[in-house]
Amino acid sequence: MEEAARLDHLGPSEYRKMQLTALVILRVLIGWHFLYEGFVKVINPYWSAGGYLSESKWIFRGFFHWIADTPALLSIVDFVNEWGLILVGLGLILGLFTRPVTIAGMILVFMYWLCNPPFIGYTYSMPPEGSYIIVNKTLIEAAALFVLVLFPTGKQFGLDRLLFLTKKTS
């Protein structure tokens, strides 16, 4: 009976084993991507979001250009990007505070897509590897994170499991 009551075979529906595996792999891979992207930005003294932001061409370009043109704002955005990517990456791989970091990651990557989407007539200075129209890997990653928000796995494979188990229930 105690066996059955263990988390892994817990009552209300849980994932079948393959589904859980796939979701955790996806979470860790996306987390790895975020963590490494954040890492290289932090160690690169010349990195700034300014170039990417200045190239914005779509309907929100005014907002993105404003950030790029305001040094104080740009510093903040650079910092948030570098460390946000690292924190989201760590959170996803380690399964720590999984839900908030997944949502944050999704919003961040979606904003990257909103800034420079692959529409007809838009060319950017950093050519992508691959051919895209409207949908590109950035958008797909945002959508994948959206799936991970709705199909969480941190409490099973992740440090959240420890937090969850030590949480007091009334």
Add this chain to the structure above:
Amino acid sequence: MDQEESRNFDEPAGTESASTESVGTEPASPPAYTTGKIERRDLLKALTGIPIVGVLFWRAFRKKGIDDFRRREILSELGDIGGAPAIIPQMRHTAGEKIRLGIIGFGGEGEWLSRCAGFATSEVTDSWSEALLEDRGHTALRDFLAQTDLNLEITAVCDLFDVRAERALSASRNNIRPGGEGITLKGAVHYHHYRDLLDASDVDAVIIATPDHWHSRMAIDAVRAGKPVYLEKCMTRTEQEAQDLYRAVKESGMPFQLGHQNRQIEAHEKAREIVEGGILGPVNLVETTTNRNSPGGAWVYSIHEEGNPDTIDWELFQVAAPHKVPFSAERFFRWRCWFDYGTGLSGDLFSHEYDSVNQILKMGIPKSVVASGGIYFYDNDKFFAHHDKEEFPVVEMRDVPDVFNVACEYPDRNMTLVYSATLSSGRHRGLVFMGHDASMEVGNTLTVTADGGSTRYRQRIQQKIIDTSLPLFSYQPGQERIDAITSASDQYFLTRGLMYTYRGGRRFPTNHLHIAEWLDVIRNGGETSCNIDRGFEEAITCHMATRSYLEGRRVEWDPVRRKIV
């Protein structure tokens, strides 16, 4: 459907019935009895992420280590010149005595120089203010006001065209200028003849921005009158004038600056250090170019509607010209198109390229020069095949070539300097120094690329530390240090990211810096960067090219007798 949608993670477990088909939830809360108890299985599953993070950092730091090693190896090739930015002599404090400036020649360049000195016409500052009302991002007025106040006053102006004389007076009176707030300017006096301007007691120094045929006599008279001179290029129209001016300036000891503002470009100073440091190996070929493709670029300037014999003193304009002709508005406004007043591509554009190379290589006057070219686009028949006669009502087009190529030999330096120019093709070619070990492209930034056939870098190329398909490094103005390039994305960020991270630094037009340097020498002594010696080298080299073109032969420089033969 409703049940699943209304479900949320905070609801306690067991409130709905299990459904083995639905997936997508974790347990809502831990079963009561497990609270606080952590089993080994829990720990294993909780800590699965940690080794993964470990592997990532292990690989990432290893990659960083390899890249850093390559960077250090590349930079160790640079030796002393590697880390530091270019050494630019510090501008000394300019708030010395106020200098009273006379400006002779207020055409396109004269007005630009006066603006770089901190004086703009009210017409221009008004248009900037209006533009600012419409577009908050319009920076012209702000940038102008942010220039350093050079502690100057324009007390005298001289121009043969009444409209330009008026503009010069307006600039001298306009207190919308750096450091000008609240200060009323007395304004300048206009002199019709430049000698009267030079006689004025309230003129300390002069800027001469007239057509080339007036340069030497005005500058000679100015230094003999004890006035320091800032002279526009080409220094003179002929070799003899260059000899005379050289002697006069040396005898007078007056601070002299030739208007080659490239001397203020940081990247050029760095380029000089790179060449002197042996990074390129022996430089054997330097390619300089001009590519333009517009009537304005070919000096077919617009003719002012008020330009006529009543407003322009044509007779006086022609005094310094070898051939006298009846009034011609075209010759007055488009003087660069005729050898009577200017020197064509040679003195107009080759001179700038030559001085840039001279700044970097310090090679002086060539031993021999061969030049050739022709009027291949801007003559009446050919031009109007592509342009509208009504837009360009023209009688006479030009006698200077619009395609021009020059080869200058420097056997003592084992190199050739090549200049290739066309006014009817806009393709960018740039300025390239070719050495046996590496080549360097110079613009506002600097890019050095190792050569596959290099002997100096051969080992590093074999070790794959140096990749000849990428630049070795690139240098941007304002950058704190040179950084080596180890990948294409490195290159991308170095050349683009830095442009956008360059904040807080101030930027000025290079002419402003060049004028400021001249004033600094006037106040505090020292040498200007483009002094009479450099000016002489420039003038002679350009005149050698012009003569080779006109005479259809190779010309040589006799260094002993100091003349072109």
